Amino acid sequence: MYPRLLVYVNKMKENAEILREKLEKLGINIVGVTKLFMGHPKIAKMYKDAGIEILGDSRIENMNRMIEAGINGSFMMIRIPPLSRLKEMIDIVDWYLISEEEVALAIDSMVDRTVHLIYMVDVGDLREGVMYDKAAEEITRIKSKLKKARIAGVGANIGCFGGVWPTNENLKSLINVAKEIDAEVVSVGGTIYLMAVEQNMILEGINQFRIGEAILLGTDITGGRDIEYLNQGTVILEAEIIELKRKPSKPIGSKGYDSMGRKVEFEDLGERLRAIIAVGEQDINPYGLTPLERGVKVIHASSDHTIVDVTEVDRVVKVGDILRFKMNYSAVLRAVTSPYVEKVYID
Numbered sequence: 001m002y003p004r005l006l007v008y009v010n011k012m013k014e015n016a017e018i019l020r021e022k023l024e025k026l027g028i029n030i031v032g033v034t035k036l037f038m039g040h041p042k043i044a045k046m047y048k049d050a051g052i053e054i055l056g057d058s059r060i061e062n063m064n065r066m067i068e069a070g071i072n073g074s075f076m077m078i079r080i081p082p083l084s085r086l087k088e089m090i091d092i093v094d095w096y097l098i099s100e101e102e103v104a105l106a107i108d109s110m111v112d113r114t115v116h117l118i119y120m121v122d123v124g125d126l127r128e129g130v131m132y133d134k135a136a137e138e139i140t141r142i143k144s145k146l147k148k149a150r151i152a153g154v155g156a157n158i159g160c161f162g163g164v165w166p167t168n169e170n171l172k173s174l175i176n177v178a179k180e181i182d183a184e185v186v187s188v189g190g191t192i193y194l195m196a197v198e199q200n201m202i203l204e205g206i207n208q209f210r211i212g213e214a215i216l217l218g219t220d221i222t223g224g225r226d227i228e229y230l231n232q233g234t235v236i237l238e239a240e241i242i243e244l245k246r247k248p249s250k251p252i253g254s255k256g257y258d259s260m261g262r263k264v265e266f267e268d269l270g271e272r273l274r275a276i277i278a279v280g281e282q283d284i285n286p287y288g289l290t291p292l293e294r295g296v297k298v299i300h301a302s303s304d305h306t307i308v309d310v311t312e313v314d315r316v317v318k319v320g321d322i323l324r325f326k327m328n329y330s331a332v333l334r335a336v337t338s339p340y341v342e343k344v345y346i347d
């Protein structure tokens with residue numbers, strides 16, 4: 001069935017092994033992040049087979065899915081848990097990333113075993129965490145109120161929201177907090193932190209990397225690059241041509257917004273051979289697709305239709321043909337989440 005995703009779990013495993021070995025030498029453990037594939041058990045198993053012990057996910061539904069498939073952790077909840085859903089998590093999650101006293105105290109009052117809390121510190125990306133200059137005080141205050149749960153350390157996330165890259169300066173702001181609160185675990189993510197390793201930045205005391213993208217796709221979208229020592233092309237989209245016609249390249253008539261509310265400008269290249277493939281915004285991010293066939297160019301998409309220019313393709317293109325694409329993080333995210341896209345896991 002098309003559209004479908006070919007997921008090369010074998011190539012991901014190679015990535016995981018390469019990174020595990022590289023980071024192990026620096027005393028850094030990997031938390032294998034499963035959220036991009038909604039906690040698919042094959043992805044979880046891939047991490048485990050590569051020697052990665054902790055699985056990180058942002059959603060309890062995904063953890064339940066892994067548990068049902070016989071993957072029994074340990075699990076790190078990498079999104080701050082909502083108070084209203086702690087009950088569902090308390091028997092499952094061993095590691096929590098948190099940033100609020102209420103959450104720390106709620107977990108503490110509910111658990112009857114050791115769980116590790118990682119207090120998030122915002123070093124500048126401006127997503128979760130207490131600002132670094134206020135962190136030590138806040139964490140110390142909360143620490144003294146906990147009875148069963150314990151604050152094992154501190155963590156930071158950069159790249160994902162603000163697009164911030166690691167620097168010796170923002171690394172130091174985390175390391176300083178870690179020292180002040182006597183952290184055992186210092187946990188950073190996502191993938192962009194690999195840059196800190198490659199460029200020999202200060203990693204003193206940092207002993208945990210939460211990584212998804214680099215292993216699953218071999219890319220570093222915040223860094224705008226393929227990671228050259230890892231495999232790319234781990235996820236391929238196949239979609240079918242349902243219409244193929246010569247048409248002008250610039251829409252005719254006065255123009256407002258497209259179905260996604262965007263103002264789009266099309267270049268006038270004269271008449272072109274345009275194919276519609278049966279996949280759209282509901283399934284993929286069209287701007288995250290890279291055609292694997294020379295001469296294919298993605299133009300634009302609405303909910304269910306993606307238009308590609310195939311004028312320069314070096315063969316006879318026909319209705320019913322399958323076109324193949326590499327995908328970036330956001331395209332994969334949407335495709336995995338779309339029930340209309342078949343997934344084929346190859347191990």
Ligand SMILES: *Cc1c(COP(=O)(O)O)cnc(C)c1O
Pocket residue numbers: 033035058078079097157160188189190191192210211212213214
């Ligand atoms: C998604 C996420 C990660 C993994 O990020 P990648 O860029 O996919 O490696 C790590 N930590 C947190 C808190 C996340 O939300």
